[in-house]
Amino acid sequence: MTSLRLPSRLALVALALSAGLAGTSCSKSGPAASTGGAVTPAGKKIVIGLSLDTLQEERWQHDRDIFVAAAEKLGATVVVQAANSNNTVQVQDIKTLITRGVDVLVVVPFDGNGLSTAVKDANDAKIPLIAYDRLILGTNIDYYLTFDNVKVGEEQAKYLVAHLPEGRKAKIVRIYGYKGDHNATLFKEGQDHILDPLIKSGKIEVVHEDWADGWKPAEAVKIMNAAITKAGRDIDAVLASNDGTAGGAITALEQEKLAGKVLVTGQDAELAACQRIMQGTQAMTIYKPLKTLATHAAEVAVAVAQGKPPVVTATIDNGFKKVPFIFENVITVDKANMMATVVADGFQKAADLK
Numbered sequence: 068m069t070s071l072r073l074p075s076r077l078a079l080v081a082l083a084l085s086a087g088l089a090g091t092s093c094s095k096s097g098p099a100a101s102t103g104g105a106v107t108p109a110g111k112k113i114v115i116g117l118s119l120d121t122l123q124e125e126r127w128q129h130d131r132d133i134f135v136a137a138a139e140k141l142g143a144t145v146v147v148q149a150a151n152s153n154n155t156v157q158v159q160d161i162k163t164l165i166t167r168g169v170d171v172l173v174v175v176p177f178d179g180n181g182l183s184t185a186v187k188d189a190n191d192a193k194i195p196l197i198a199y200d201r202l203i204l205g206t207n208i209d210y211y212l213t214f215d216n217v218k219v220g221e222e223q224a225k226y227l228v229a230h231l232p233e234g235r236k237a238k239i240v241r242i243y244g245y246k247g248d249h250n251a252t253l254f255k256e257g258q259d260h261i262l263d264p265l266i267k268s269g270k271i272e273v274v275h276e277d278w279a280d281g282w283k284p285a286e287a288v289k290i291m292n293a294a295i296t297k298a299g300r301d302i303d304a305v306l307a308s309n310d311g312t313a314g315g316a317i318t319a320l321e322q323e324k325l326a327g328k329v330l331v332t333g334q335d336a337e338l339a340a341c342q343r344i345m346q347g348t349q350a351m352t353i354y355k356p357l358k359t360l361a362t363h364a365a366e367v368a369v370a371v372a373q374g375k376p377p378v379v380t381a382t383i384d385n386g387f388k389k390v391p392f393i394f395e396n397v398i399t400v401d402k403a404n405m406m407a408t409v410v411a412d413g414f415q416k417a418a419d420l421k
Contacts, residue, residue: 105142105369107170113143113372115365116164116194118157120177120201122149124282124311126335127175129357129414130200134173137365143372152281154181154247161185165192170372172196173364178247179204195371198390199364202249205386209371210379212364212393214355216250220257220308222399223332226351227304228261228271230330236269240294241276242287242307242316251278254308254334262306274298279312287315295323304330310340310352317348336400336409338419344402345420351401354409360395367393 105113115138119127127149135145146164150157154177164172165188172189176182179202186206189196195209202211231237241258244251265271275294279286287307294302300323307313313333320326326348333340334353343349367377382389400408410417 105138105373107372108374111170113171113369114167114169115143115145115368115372116161116167116169116172117145117147118160118164118172118174119147119149120157120175121152123151124335125337125339126310126355126357130175130361133358133361134365137362138369141365141369143365143369150177152177154178158182158185162188165189165194169194171368173199173368174203175199176201176203176248179249180247182206197364197368197371200250200360202383202385202390204249207387208385208390210367210376210393211383211385211390212360212367213250213395214360214397215394216253217257217260219334219353219355219397220254221260222257222353222397223254223306223308223334223351224258224261226399226401227306227330227332228265230350231271231303237271237303238274238298238301239271239304239306240291240298240302240316241273242290242305242312243276243278244308244312245280245282246278248282251282251308258306258308274302279308279315282309282311284311284315284318287312288319291316291319292322295319300325302329304332306332308332309334310337310349311335313349313352314339314343317343321348336414338415341400341405341409341415341420344400344405347402351399354398354400354412354414356395356398356412357414358412363393363395 107113122128131147138145148160150160157177162185172194182203183206186196190207197210198208200213243255275297277290305316307316310333313331316331317326320329330350332351333349336352336354340349340352370377379391379393381392383392398408409415
């Protein structure tokens with residue numbers, strides 16, 4: 068089994084070679100292949116507790132719906148809680164799910180560092196816990212399923228670099244995500260892999276950078292306004308880490324009549340972002356095939372609840388242990404391939420993008 072300690076891009080490259088095996092593990096050991104329904108070893112119908120950071124963003128509504136549908140197709144019941152980006156609320160949500168006697172927990176943490184007491188409660192209750200999309204740090208979790216988040220940052224930065232003006236130093240703004248979300252650090256790590264050599268050589272200047280608290284678009288508006296105040300209108304691109312912060316940056320650019328003149332990146336292929344891409348105010352987004360990840364997570368959750376853990380080929384160090392780790396790949400999307408990717412997969416409808 069490969070061991071991955073963050074940050075380590077080389078280990079992620081090695082992991083990518085084994086992702087195909089990890090991605091098919093549930094077809095070999097999942098409940099559909101071995102039982103007539105989703106029941107625990109004691110014969111009880113499986114109940115999955117799904118604790119989400121938020122449902123205020125379109126992306127997480129998709130995750131919830133796909134996960135629930137996949138779990139129910141396998142015969143399991145899902146109890147969903149959403150914390151509205153409040154760590155205290157999420158801790159209580161998880162405790163409530165434990166009290167309800169769920170058989171397995173699947174958690175999208177608001178703050179990867181803030182769930183130690185809730186995870187300990189799950190450990191004490193002998194309820195397996197799977198971190199979904201975002202890693203939970205410093206705790207005894209059982210599995211971690213996500214996309215290749217370092218690659219997300221790399222692909223954002225590659226696209227930005229490929230579309231910068233030639234023959235002069237390019238000026239960019241960097242809007243990072245929420246510091247409490249470990250994924251935000253991974254996105255930045257991937258971006259740094261591409262940008263650092265160009266910054267050091269003087270080809271790119273970062274005129275302003277900051278972290279968007281809670282991933283809030285309003286925070287991105289403030290960051291972008293601060294950048295314009297500091298650097299003026301001479302800005303070539305904004306490396307925004309997700310579609311929400313991209314939207315905030317574009318709001319600030321619109322106020323200066325710069326929208327569409329400054330390249331803006333994103334991530335998540337949200338409807339509003341895809342519309343902006345087709346209209347020309349946002350350049351690109353990163354499409355994460357949520358159906359693949361959420362369906363796989365439901366299969367893993369059911370298998371784990373049945374006492375049949377999936378086969379994995381890598382681990383990731385969360386500061387407490389080496390956690391069995393499975394990831395899915397991502398796709399860069401702009402106006403040129405929108406129809407062949409996001410629309411073809413049914414993630415967004417062509418009619419909604421006009």
